[in-house]
Amino acid sequence: MVEVLFGESEAGSMKIAKSTQNSEDSYKVICLGFMMDIGDIKESVNSQYRKDLICSMYVQDQWGGDKELNEECQKLGDVYSNELKRLQELLEKGESVRIWYSNAPYSICGFYHLCSLLQNYENEIFVVKLPEYEVRQDNTIVSYSHWGEVLPERFAQYLSHEKKLSKTELKMYAWSWAELQEDNSPLRAVVNGRVLGVPEDFYDFLIWKRITEKPEKEARLIGEILGNDPIGVGDWWYAQRIEKLISQGKIKVIEDSDKKYARQICLA
Secondary structure, three states: OEEEEOOHHHHHHHHHHHHOOOOOHHHHEEEOOOOOOEOOOOOOOOOHHHHHHHHHHHOHHHOOOOHHHHHHHHOHHHHHHHHHHHHHHHHHOOOOEEEEEOOOHHHHHHHHHHHHHHOOOOOOEEEEEOOOEEEOOOOOEEEOOOHHHOOHHHOHHHHHHOEEOOHHHHHHHHHHHHHHHHHOOOEEEEEOOEEEEEOOOOOHHHHHHHOOOOOEEHHHHHHHHHHHOOOOOOHHHHHHHHHHHHHOOOEEEEEOOOOHHHOEEEEO
């Protein structure tokens, strides 16, 4: 069984979970971290455009800083392309696939995109969608916004949510991806359970909810957004939008820093 996930942290947790069973099982964990909720999705996932986009998201806190990290991030697009090739090789060997996805925009968009590719195969496809919440034995309720928040030792318990994907369902999700491609908005978000193309300033209201005229570190502001509104959107997206709002004169830098997250900012 090949396990497919759409983020680095969740794929890493899955590899840990699988390695406790068999050291060779981690080879069958595939990470397709293409960030398909962002940018032009008519471009191929293997395109230089997608590689540059992934790199730009990961290195924002290091602009003008860590050259080695910048170079590593430039390779990430190739890493995910190679992961996709490895998945295709395993599919051609007849391996069944289990997809772990959630309502986080990057994850559900990755799922739709993958379904569009899997239409061409006859392999068995299973899915595990992250439930909205979990009731623990002590009656506490824990909610997650994406699989990256789940501890490795807890993945196995979610297998009770596994279901086999029919060919009809596969085509339905693939069609949803085709519609998103046709729309090709700069951003995709989950609104009332449905994935929609939205403008790039769609999440800006979360920044305006938290930022004030009192200077604070950018990292603290972003942390408050992530902590209070965990909707599965990464810190790098808010960092990019803050940079845009600074260039528009709507947010001002009080104390600058080579590390963007360390600078002091406030309302202009």
